[in-house]
Amino acid sequence: MEFLKSVFTSPPFFGFVGGLIVGGIFLLMAWMSHLKTKKELRRFQKHLSEKLEIEGEHMAAMKKDLAQLKQENENLRMKIGGSNLNDSSHALERELELYARAEKSMVVRAPGFAQAWESAKDAAHAELLEEERGKSLPRRIFRKFFSSGGGEAPAKVLTMKDDDESGSSNGSEEKARAGAAGES
Numbered sequence: 116m117e118f119l120k121s122v123f124t125s126p127p128f129f130g131f132v133g134g135l136i137v138g139g140i141f142l143l144m145a146w147m148s149h150l151k152t153k154k155e156l157r158r159f160q161k162h163l164s165e166k167l168e169i170e171g172e173h174m175a176a177m178k179k180d181l182a183q184l185k186q187e188n189e190n191l192r193m194k195i196g197g198s199n200l201n202d203s204s205h206a207l208e209r210e211l212e213l214y215a216r217a218e219k220s221m222v223v224r225a226p227g228f229a230q231a232w233e234s235a236k237d238a239a240h241a242e243l244l245e246e247e248r249g250k251s252l253p254r255r256i257f258r259k260f261f262s263s264g265g266g267e268a269p270a271k272v273l274t275m276k277d278d279d280e281s282g283s284s285n286g287s288e289e290k291a292r293a294g295a296a297g298e299s
Contacts, residue, residue, distance in 0.1 A: 213239050 122128055213236065220235035 209243065213243060216242065 216239035217232065217236040220238060221231055
């Protein structure tokens with residue numbers, strides 16, 4: 116037993132025990148650091164999963180918006196394609212207005228049809244260009260508002276003005292017949 120007593124009282128034993136105590140302290144500190152790191156890793160994993168969830172929802176919303184924008188784009192493309200048809204109908208309406216004005220001028224001055232027709236058509240074209248540039252009021256709008264629905268009313272009004280100006284009944288009858296023939 117003395118041997119054990121001498122071993123337990125020797126300085127190397129105290130160094131060994133002191134080393135074990137210091138090693139235990141470091142082991143405990145390492146274990147606590149490991150637990151702390153593990154807890155932080157779980158927190159980061161949870162944060163990452165939440166972030167991925169949010170980004171997934173955001174991506175789904177962006178895909179939905181993209182699909183909606185594609186649909187709107189297709190609708191607008193179709194409208195533009197349809198408006199090209201409207202532009203052609205607008206051009207036809209403009210051409211019809213041009214011919215109507217030229218015919219109206221021809222009824223008033225009908226001595227030589229070909230020359231008068233070309234000059235009347237050119238004059239009507241010039242009038243339309245001025246209206247489109249904004250230099251004069253559009254006549255077709257006022258004609259639509261103030262005409263009485265029938266096709267003969269503007270010709271009758273025109274012949275009545277001509278009757279007042281000329282004063283002769285024979286000339287006005289010929290103009291009225293020419294106006295009626297020009298409209299049909």
